[in-house]
Every structure is written in C-alpha cells, then in structure tokens.
Amino acid sequence: MKNILVLLFGIYGLYLYFIHRLTSYINPFYILFFVIASSICVIIGIFGLLLTVTTKRKKIKFTKPPIRSILFYIPLVALLCLGFLFKPKSLSFSYATIQPTQTLYKNFNIRDTYKFPKKKLDYSFNDWYFDIKTSPDPRKIVGQPVKIIGFVYKQPEFNQDVFLLSRYVVTCCAVDATPTGFPIKANNSEQYENGAWVEVKGTWSIMKDRNNDDHLFIIPTNISKTQEPDEPYLMSIDFYNFL
Amino acid sequence: MNKVQDFLTISLSIVIESLPFVVLGISISICIAVFVPEGFIIKVLPKNKFFSHIFLSLLGLFAPVCQCGNVPVARRFMLQGLSVSQATTFLIAAPIVNPLTILTTWIAFPNNHAIAIIRLLAGFLIANVIGIFISYRKDQTQLLSKNFNEQVCAVKHTKPKKKLLFAVHTFTNEFIEMMLPLCIGAMIAGVMQVFLPKDILLSVGQNIFLSVFAMLALGFIISICSTVDAFFALSYINTFTVGSILTFLIFGPIADIKMLVMMKSIFKTKVILYLLLFIAVISVLIGLTVNLML
Numbered sequence: 301m302k303n304i305l306v307l308l309f310g311i312y313g314l315y316l317y318f319i320h321r322l323t324s325y326i327n328p329f330y331i332l333f334f335v336i337a338s339s340i341c342v343i344i345g346i347f348g349l350l351l352t353v354t355t356k357r358k359k360i361k362f363t364k365p366p367i368r369s370i371l372f373y374i375p376l377v378a379l380l381c382l383g384f385l386f387k388p389k390s391l392s393f394s395y396a397t398i399q400p401t402q403t404l405y406k407n408f409n410i411r412d413t414y415k416f417p418k419k420k421l422d423y424s425f426n427d428w429y430f431d432i433k434t435s436p437d438p439r440k441i442v443g444q445p446v447k448i449i450g451f452v453y454k455q456p457e458f459n460q461d462v463f464l465l466s467r468y469v470v471t472c473c474a475v476d477a478t479p480t481g482f483p484i485k486a487n488n489s490e491q492y493e494n495g496a497w498v499e500v501k502g503t504w505s506i507m508k509d510r511n512n513d514d515h516l517f518i519i520p521t522n523i524s525k526t527q528e529p530d531e532p533y534l535m536s537i538d539f540y541n542f543l
Numbered sequence: 544m545n546k547v548q549d550f551l552t553i554s555l556s557i558v559i560e561s562l563p564f565v566v567l568g569i570s571i572s573i574c575i576a577v578f579v580p581e582g583f584i585i586k587v588l589p590k591n592k593f594f595s596h597i598f599l600s601l602l603g604l605f606a607p608v609c610q611c612g613n614v615p616v617a618r619r620f621m622l623q624g625l626s627v628s629q630a631t632t633f634l635i636a637a638p639i640v641n642p643l644t645i646l647t648t649w650i651a652f653p654n655n656h657a658i659a660i661i662r663l664l665a666g667f668l669i670a671n672v673i674g675i676f677i678s679y680r681k682d683q684t685q686l687l688s689k690n691f692n693e694q695v696c697a698v699k700h701t702k703p704k705k706k707l708l709f710a711v712h713t714f715t716n717e718f719i720e721m722m723l724p725l726c727i728g729a730m731i732a733g734v735m736q737v738f739l740p741k742d743i744l745l746s747v748g749q750n751i752f753l754s755v756f757a758m759l760a761l762g763f764i765i766s767i768c769s770t771v772d773a774f775f776a777l778s779y780i781n782t783f784t785v786g787s788i789l790t791f792l793i794f795g796p797i798a799d800i801k802m803l804v805m806m807k808s809i810f811k812t813k814v815i816l817y818l819l820l821f822i823a824v825i826s827v828l829i830g831l832t833v834n835l836m837l
Contacts, residue, residue, distance in 0.1 A: 302715045309722065313562065325556040333563035340566055341718070348715045351708055372723065379726045383555055391552055394545040398740040474556035475736060476767050476775045495545070538651060538774040 303352060305376060307345025312383055313338025321388035323531045326473040327539070390532035391468055393453045393495035396479035414540070420444045425467050426534050429480065433537055438516060439506055446518055447501045449526055452492045453481060463489050465500055465518065470533040477533065483517045492523065499526045546737050554726075554733035557766050557801060561611040561725055564768070568612025569717045572619035573710050585624055596632045596674040599625075600667055603637030609768040610638035610796050611725060614805045615717050621695055621809075627683035632674030634809075635822075638769040638796035639666025648792065651773035652780070658789060659773075661829065665793045669825050673818065686814045688807065720808050728801035732766045735800070739764070748782040755830035758787035759823060762795030769796030786834030794826035 316322045317335050326334065416427055423431070425448040432438045450465035458464075464481030468474075484500055485507070492498055502520035509515050575584075588595045606616065617634040621627060638644065639662060648659040677683060684692050747753035758779075767775055772795055776788050796802070798819050806815050 302719045305722075306715050306718050309562075309718075313559070316559075322559070324552065325559045330560060330563070334559060337563040337566040340570075341562075344711055344714050344718075347707075347711050351711055373719075375726045375730065376719070376723050379554065379558065379730065382551055386548065386551055388555075389548050389552060391549055392545040395549045395737065398737075471774045472768050472771045473560035475553050475560075475732065475765060478778060536774055536778070538777055539771060 301373065303345050303348035305373070305380070306341050306348060308380055310338045310341030310343075310345055312380060314342065315384075316388060319388070320530055323533065324388050324390040324474070327470050327533070327535060328531060329535075329539075330472065390528065391474055391477055393451055393466070395477070396453050396466060396468075421447050424448065425450055425465075428482070429467075429469075429534055430537055430540075432516070439514065441504045441516070442506050444504050445502075446504055447499065448482070449497065449499045449529055450481065451528075452489075452494055452496045452498055453479065454489070454494055458483075461485055461487055461489050462517075463492065465498070468533045469536050471536045471539045474533070480534070483515060484520055484523070485517050486520050486523060488523075492525075497526050497528045499524050550730075550733045550737045553736050554729040557729035557732060558722075558725060560768060561609065561729075561801070564609040564612035565615070565718070565721050565725065568608055568615040569714055569721065571606065571608070571612070572615040572717060573713050575616070575619050575623060576713065577706050577710060579623070582624065584620065588625075588629070592678055593671075593675060595629060596671050596678070599629050599633040600636035600640055600670045600674070602633055603640045604642055606637065607641050607643040607770070608637070609770055610802050611721070611768075611805065613637040614802075614808065615721055618691065618717070618720075618809060621687075621691075626678065627686055628674045628677035628680075631677055632670045634670075634806075635673055635797050635818075636666055636670030638802075639663060639793070640670070641769065643770040644773075644796070647771055648773040651777045655785065658785070658792070661789055661833070662792045665789075665825070665829055666797070669793070669797070669822055672825075673821065686810055688809060688811055691809055721805065724804040724807050725801060728766060728799075728804035731804070732764060732800045735764045748779070748787070749784065751784060751786070751834040752831065754784045754787035755790050755827050755834065758783060758791040758830070759794055759827060762791040762826075763799055765795065766799045766801035767795065772796065784830075784834050785837060786830035786832070789833055790826045790830030793829060794822060798822045 313334060316325070317331070317338070322328075322331050322334065414430065416431065417423055423446070428441075428446065428448060431441070435441075448465065450467050453464040453466040454462075455464060462483055462485050464479075465484050466479050466481035468477035469480050470477050484502075485505075500518060500520050501522040502518045505517050505519045506514050507517045589598055603613070606613075608616075613634055616637075617630045620630040620633060645659060645663055648662055649656060652658045677686065680686070684695060687695060747757050765775070773792065776791050779791075780788060803815055803819060806818070810818070
C-alpha cells in the first residue's frame with residue numbers, strides 16, 4: 301500500500317509536468333526540483349513494489365513500522381484522488397475578493413540582467429508590472445501602446461465601466477498569491493464576466509479617482525476573450541532579484 | 544465551485560512546493576542512517592548540555608532545507624540516539640538558522656538589516672530555551688507520539704546489511720509518515736486561506752499591539768516556506784508595523800499549520816500545543832518590544 305502511494309505521488313507530479321500545469325501551483329523556478337523529487341518517488345515506488353514481492357518470496361524479515369489503520373491513509377488518498385479527478389486550475393478571481401490587491405507604485409530596483417522587449421507592444425503583463433514598479437515616475441508611460449492578457453476582476457467599489465485586468469503575483473506557490481492589476485475603462489465592460497481571461501489592446505492614460513489621486517488606466521481599443529496563459533502567475537519582483 | 548477549486552489549488556500547491564524538501568530531508572535522514580557510523584553524532588556533540596544544544600541549533604547552517612525537510616532529519620537524530628531535547632532544538636532552529644533564510648531575509652530588507660539579525664537571534668534563542676527546558680525532564684520519550692515512541696524504542700543500533708533494501712523501505716515509510724500530516728496541514732491551510740477573508744487582519748496593520756497579533760495569525764495560516772517568506776512579508780512592510788513583520792518571520796517558519804501537523808509525527812498533541820503557546824508568546828513579545836522601541 302505504501303509503495304503504491306509513493307508511486308502514485310510520483311506519477312501525479314510527472315503528470316502535472318507533462319500536461320504543463322505545474323505553473324498553476326508553483327513558481328516556475330521550483331519546477332525542476334519538483335520533477336526530480338517526483339522522479340525519485342516513481343523510482344522508489346517501483347523498486348519498493350519489486351522488493352516487496354522479492355522479500356515475500358525469499359521470506360526475508362525486517363523491522364516493520366507500527367501497523368496503521370486504514371483511516372490513517374484517508375487524507376493522503378483523498379487529496380491524491382481530488383488531484384487526479386479535478387482538472388488542474390490556477391486561482392480564480394474569487395480568491396482575489398478576500399485578498400488585498402497589491403499596489404504598483406513603489407520604488408523598486410531590478411537587476412540589470414532583466415531585458416525588457418524593445419517594442420512596447422511586445423511587453424507582457426510581467427514586463428509592464430516590472431516597468432511600473434521600478435520606474436521613479438510611472439506616468440512616463442502615458443500615451444504608450446499596450447497589449448496584455450489578464451483575467452477580469454470587478455471590484456464592488458469601482459464604477460460600472462471599470463474593471464481590473466488582473467494577475468496573481470507569486471513568490472513560491474499559490475498559497476502566497478497576491479492579486480495585482482491594471483484598471484481598464486471600457487463602456488462595454490458588462491460583457492466580460494468576472495474571472496474571464498481577456499486580451500486588452502489600448503493606450504495608457506492617467507485619470508483621477510474619487511480621492512483626486514492620479515491612477516494609471518488603460519483606455520482599450522480592443523478587448524477579446526482568450527485562453528489562460530501557460531504561466532498564469534507573475535513572479536514577485538523581489539524573488540526575481542534574488543535569483 | 545470557484546472556492547472549492549481554489550481550496551484544491553492552494554492545498555495542492557503547498558504539497559507540491561514542499562515535496563522536493565521532504566524528499567531531500569528523507570534522503571539526508573537515510574544517508575545518516577546508512578553512512579554515519581553508530582554513535583558518531585553523540586561522540587561529536589559537546590558533552591556539556593548547553594553546548595550540545597547550541598551545536599545542534601547551528602546545524603541548520605549546513606542543511607539549507609525548508610522546515611518540511613527538517614522533520615525527517617530530526618526523527619532520524621532521535622532514532623540514532625540523540626535525546627528528544629537535542630533533536631527538538633535542531634527542529635525548531637533549522638528553519639530560521641539556515642543560510643538561505645538568512646540570505647533572503649537580509650536581501651528582502653536592505654534598509655533594515657536588523658530584521659534579519661533579530662530573526663536569526665530569536666530563532667536561535669527559542670530553539671535553545673525549549674531544548675534545554677525539555678532536557679531537564681527525566682523521561683523525554685514521554686513527549687513523543689505513541690507510534691514514534693515505539694519506533695525509537697524498537698530501533699536496532701546496527702548498520703543495515705542490505706543497504707538498498709533498507710533505503711527503499713525507510714524512504715517509503717518516512718515519505719508516508721511525512722506526507723500524511725503535510726496533506727492534512729495543507730488542506731487546513733487551504734480552507735483557512737479560501738474561506739477566511741483577510742480584511743479584518745489587514746485593517747489593523749498600523750496598530751502597535753493588534754498588528755502583532757494579526758501577523759501572528761497570518762503566519763499561522765499561511766504555510767509558506769521559510770527560505771522565501773521574507774519576500775512575502777516584504778509586501779506588507781508599508782501597511783504593517785516592523786514588529787509585526789518580525790513576529791510573522793519568527794513564528795511562521797516554526798509554528799504554521801503545516802509544521803504543527805507534521806510535528807504530530809513526532810510529538811504528542813499536548814506537547815505541540817505547549818510548544819505553540821511558548822513560541823507564540825516569545826514571537827509576540829519580540830514584536831511588541833520592537834514596536835514600542837521604534
């Protein structure tokens with residue numbers, strides 16, 4: 301039973317890797333270590349099963365650990381079954397409703413090795429996120445074109461024609477995910493339901509909020525529904541600098 | 544349905560992120576069992592009670608493993624003949640007195656290196672105080688869970704002849720012993736993350752007293768690896784007091800939900816609760832002291 305469980309854990313890990321869904325759970329930095337660990341589990345699981353058969357045939361005795369009741373294994377088996385049965389998915393928008401949204405305007409530095417694309421239209425969500433967080437004056441991007449993908453998140457306190465184009469920022473895994481987003485001002489925003497993944501093309505602009513503070517907005521020229529990207533989460537800039 | 548899916552995503556993410564460290568910890572444990580000569584660890588340890596605990600609390604500097612990986616190593620130490628107090632000192636110190644944790648905390652707070660220093664000293668102090676306190680107990684094995692106590696008592700102090708067979712069997716047994724509490728802890732953390740809104744906790748960020756307790760609760764709920772939790776804490780630096788950030792950084796690696804449930808593979812529930820209480824009190828005191836001094 302134990303060998304089978306070890307083998308199943310390893311198989312589940314490799315299954316997630318081969319269907320490219322590990323990034324729904326962990327920072328891509330950890331993928332290699334996880335795949336190695338899963339492979340070790342598969343090898344040990346197979347060896348264990350073979351050795352169990354061999355030792356039973358040869359009647360070799362060894363110290364057995366305390367016998368556990370079947371109830372002991374239920375949480376383990378339950379989580380494994382749920383993992384196999386439910387399609388792997390990244391965090392939904394409803395998780396963002398109970399998390400504080402990360403602000404973008406802070407003074408950060410970024411390593412010189414980070415290469416921003418030459419053209420602004422080639423900037424990904426992550427590139428804009430890093431650019432704004434590290435810029436001493438984010439307003440310099442006003443007027444620049446933008447094309448990014450994120451999920452729709454409508455906060456109750458927003459006006460009806462505004463939604464956040466959001467992504468989760470992750471340090472190690474989904475457990476520390478913090479939502480961040482760029483406000484989109486669109487007259488037809490009611491067409492897009494909460495959680496829907498969309499691609500927004502438009503231009504950066506500045507608008508005043510209710511407290512008369514400046515906020516960067518995207519004025520869209522086109523919003524189209526799209527698929528969730530292979531890497532749905534952003535890497536925290538601090539973790540990136542550390543690597 | 545979204546909440547159920549999010550619960551599953553978070554629970555699985557904790558298990559997935561911890562798996563490499565658990566495998567690493569078990570591998571180190573097996574290497575100790577197979578390759579370290581019998582009695583070597585006890586010979587190497589200083590004979591003085593205090594110095595032996597101090598030595599073990601610094602052992603984490605050579606094993607940069609997340610807290611999940613330290614549990615199988617601590618178990619192996621006890622099976623190799625170390626006392627419960629000595630192994631507990633290692634278990635509590637290693638997540639914080641750890642080169643990766645020290646480095647990431649140092650880098651995360653470049654304008655306030657005192658946070659890294661206080662965190663390191665607090666982890667060292669808590670581990671040694673707990674260890675030395677336990678060392679005065681006559682029968683330390685009474686603190687262990689029934690199952691683990693049976694293993695400690697039954698262990699044969701001879702090197703295994705069939706090393707491969709031993710390694711495979713030990714890996715399998717230790718893996719299941721670790722993954723069960725890890726899965727339970729992950730599911731509890733998942734429930735709390737998804738169904739508990741954090742607005743209430745986060746609204747008290749600037750209060751000198753309440754912020755410390757809020758961060759204590761956050762550290763308990765969020766089962767994040769000690770090697771990178773400094774970056775997570777950094778995101779709260781502008782909304783929470785410095786003392787509360789320290790409380791999170793000290794309490795979280797030692798006593799989050801995941802770690803407490805994993806400790807169930809070693810200790811009795813009552814012992815874990817006493818440990819939790821002591822660590823919480825010290826973490827809060829340090830946090831409050833820093834807040835009041837600033």
